[in-house]
Amino acid sequence: MSTAARAHLEVAGLTKRFGGLVAVKGMSLAVGAGKILGLIGPNGSGKSTVMKLIMGIERPDAGSVRINGVEVAGWPSHRIARMGAGIVFQHSRPLHRQTVLENITLALLPDKLTQLLADPQTDKRARAIAERVGLSGVLDRRPATLPFADLRKIEIAKAIARDPQVLLIDEPFAGLTAKETAAFSELICELRDDGRAVLLVDHNVKSVARLVDRVIAMYVGERIAEGSADEVMRDETVRRVYLGGSLETAARPESSFRDATPFLAVDSVSVHYGKAQALDNVSIHIHAGEFVSVVGLNGAGKTTLFNTISGLLPYSGEIRREGSALRGHSAAAIARGGIVQCSEGRDLFVYMSVRENLDLGGQHLPAAERAAQIAWLFDLFPVLRDRQKQAAGTLSGGEQQMLTIARALMMKPKLLMLDEPTLGLAPVILEQISKALERLRQTTPITVLLAEQNVTFALPHADRVYVLEHARIVWEGEPAKFAAEMGTGYL
Template identity: 55%
Template sequence: MTTLEVAGLSKHFGGLQAVDHMAFSVDSGEILGLIGPNGSGKSTTLTLTMGITRADSGSVKLDGREIARLPTHEITKAGMTMVFQHSRPLRRQTVLENIQLALLPDTFFQWRISAKTNEQAREVAHRVGLDHVLHQRPASLPFADLRRLEVAKALASNPKVLLLDEPFAGLAPRETSEFSTLFLSMRDAGCAIVLVDHNVKAVAELVDRISVMHAGQKIFEGSPSDATQNARVKEVYFGKSLETAQPRQASATTDLARKPLLQAHITSMHYGKSEALRNIELDVHEGEFVSVIGLNGAGKTTLFNSILGFVNYTGDVRFHDQTLKARQPSAIASLGIALCPETRELFSYMSVRENLELGGHALDAAARVRQLGWVYGLFPILRERAGQSAHTLSGGEQQMLTIGRALMQKPHLLMLDEPTLGLAPKVIEDISSVLTRLQQESGLTVLLAEQNLTFSLKHSDRIYLLETGSLRWNGPAERFAAEVGQDLL
C-alpha cells in the first residue's frame, strides 16, 4: 500500500529552480533512497514534503489525504516526521526528558509526565540504544548518541512515514552499520522511510529503491544495483565516461624525489563531536597538478579548510617546509597560497575589475596592472565585463572571476574547490582550456578538489581519493581508471 505519494513538487528560490516537478512514492515497510550530487535538491525535497518549506506547486498525499498545505505540526500529527541532518536537542534536559517531551500531546493542558509517558520514553530509548545515557544531558553525549536522540524524538510520534536527512553524516563505519540495522527494524515494523544521504554505498546496501536527483529533477528510479551501474547516474556524479578522459603525462619538471612544496599530515579533524578527517597524508610537489576527488561529504572542502587554517585539526601542514599550524588564514595566503572557494565569495556589488584588483592588493601598482592584463588574456570575457557588478554575471563568468581573482595574487599554489559545480558543459570546457594553458605556460602548482572525474583526470598528475574522511587510494592519474575508477558508487 502506498503510504506517501509526492507528485509535481516544485520550488523556486529567486531565479533558481531548486526542485522541478519532483515525484516519488514510498510504501509501508519500504525504504526509498533519495540521492544525487551536491545541490541537486534532495534536502529541499524533504523540507517541501514535510511542509517546513512551502512548495510553489505540487501534491503530497499521506494515506491518500492531501497534506501539502497543512502546517508542519499537523503533518506530524497525521503520521509523518523528519530527522534533520543537524542535531537539535533541548540542552538543559536529559536524554530521557527530551524523549518524554516529544511524547507529550499537542495541548496546553498537560504539564506533568505520566507514568505511561515515562515508560514509553524508556522503551523508545531502548529501541535506539540510549539506555546507558538516559540521565545525561546532550552536551556530554558522543556524536552517534546525539544522532540516536534525534531518531528517538522522531520515533516518539510513532510515524507512518519517516524522512531522514543525512543520517549517516559524521558516523564511523561501525556506527553507520548500527543505524542501518535500526532503520531496517523500523521498516520491518511497517514504517515507510525516505532516506537522503551522501554515503551512496551505505544507501545502496540499505534501501529497497533509489531515486536519483540532478538539478532539481528526478533522472532515475530503480533498484540500488541498477542505480550504481546506470550511465546517466555516473555521469552526473563524476562526469562523462572515464575512458573519455585521457590523463596527462606527469610534468617533466616535476621531481617527486625532491621535498614537496606542500605536505599535509592530518591525523584528525572534528566538527564538534563528528570526526570529518582521519589519517590524511597528502603532498604536492612544485609544478604538479594534484586532484583530491570523492563524493559529496567525503571531506574535500574540510581538507582544504584545514590546510588554509580555517578549522582546527590534529597534525601538521607544511608549505615550503614552514608549518602552517596555528597561523591565521591571511598569513597562510601571504605565503603564496590562493583559494578559489566552492561558494566563490565574490564581492557582489563591486565591479569585475574591483574584485580582481582586490585579489592583487599586495602587489605594487605596476605589477598589479601587468597581472590584470595577464588575467584578462586568460579570460577575455572578464575584460568585456570589467565595469559590471559581479552579481550580474552568469554562473560561469562568476567562476572565471573567482579563478582570476586568485591568480591576481601571483600564487605559488592555486587551490580550486569544486570549480565545475553547477556549470554548463561549455563553461567547463572553457575553464579546462584555461587550466591547460596555465599548466603549459606557467608551470603553476595546482591542488584541485573535485567530484567531476572526467575534468580531474584530464589535468592531473596524481590523484587522491577520499571516502568519508579517509584516504582510500592515491597514485598516478593514469592508473586510476583501471584500479578504482569503475567502483566508486
C-alpha cells in the same frame, strides 16, 4: 486493493516555484507501508524541496500530499508531523548547548512545554531512542564534541522520536565511512521493517540501490525515470545527467617535481585538544605544483592537520613554507600568502548572494583580474552563473559545496587545501569537479592538498597519497600502489 490505495504516502502533481525558478514540477510518487522509495538526481534537482513540501516546511504552489489518505498539502508542518510524518534533514542542526539526551528529549516534546523535563516517561523514551540509533554511550555529551556520524544519528533520533509512519531521510550517508554507512543502512531497514513508509535521498547510489524497493530519478524538478534500482541506473538519461562517467587518473612521479625544498613541509607536528592527541608526530611534504591527497576516515585528524597548517591551532614541531617557518604568522597572513583552506563546514555567508560571496573571495584582486577569475569559475560551475543573485543559504547542498570551492579559487591560492570536497555531491558533479581539478593540474601552477575519505575520488587526483589513521601517518605512496598495500578497508 491497489498498492497505491494502501500507500502511506501519496504525492501527486506537486509543484513549487521560487520566484522564476520551478524547483519542483508536477512530481508524483507513492510509498507504501514497509517500503523504501529512493529519490535520486543531480544537485539542485529538487529532492530536498520535495521532502520539505511533503513535510509542510515549504508551501506547495500546486499538488496533493496524502498521508494515509488524508490530504495535508498546505498544512503547517507541526500538523503534518502529528499526522505521522518525520524528516531527517540533509544538514545536522543540533542545539549546541544541550546534551544529546536533551536534544532527543526536546524532539519528544509534547505540545505543552511544561511537562517536558519532569516527565519520567519522556526521559525513558529518549533513552530508548538513543539506544536504538546507537547513541547510548554519549548521552551527556554536547554535539560539538561528537564525531560527524553521531551528529547524523541525533538527527535520525529526533526524526523517529514521535514514531512517524512516513519517514523522509535526506542524505543520511553523506560524510559517513563505509562502515558507518552499513550501520545506518541497517537502521533504515529496521525502521522499514517496523512498517514505516520511507522516502530516501542520497548520492551514494550503491547504498541506495541496496536498500530500496523502487527508485525515482529527478532532473530539474521533474521525474525522468522510475523503476527498480537496476532499471533506473541503466537508464540512458539518468546516466547522462546524473551518474556521469568514470574518473581518470594521471599521477606524476615525485621525481618530476624539481624543487629541492618542497613548497610546504610539515615536520613532526603534534597537536593536542586538552588531553586528546589529534596529530601525533605527523610529517608530510608537498612540492610546488604537486597534488597530494590525505586519506583518512572521520576523526582521523584531516581537518586538524589543515587547521594547523592554516595557523589556527597551536602545535609542536615545525611547518615550513618554501623553507621558512610559518610559526608566528597569523592565520590571516598565511591565507594572504596564498595558503587557502576550503573547509568542509562550508562557512558561506548565507544571507549574501552567490555573486557577493565570490566577490568577497576575490576582494584583493584588481577589478579586471577579478572579473576574469569569475568568468573562469562560471565556466567551471555554470550553475553558479545562473544563480548569481540567489542567497547562498538557499542553494541546494551540492550547489553550496560548489560555491565553497569556487570562493576558495577566487583567492587564486598557491596552495589550495580542499577538505572533503565531495561531501554531498552527485556523481556527475564529482566528474565535473574532477575535470576542473585536472584542468588546474594541467594549466596552472597551483598546488593542491586534498583531504578525503572517499578514496575513489582521492586517488585519481593525487600524485602522492598519505594515509592518516588515529592522528598518525601510517602510509605514504603512489596512488597506484594504494589498493595493493592498504587493502579493502578503504575501498
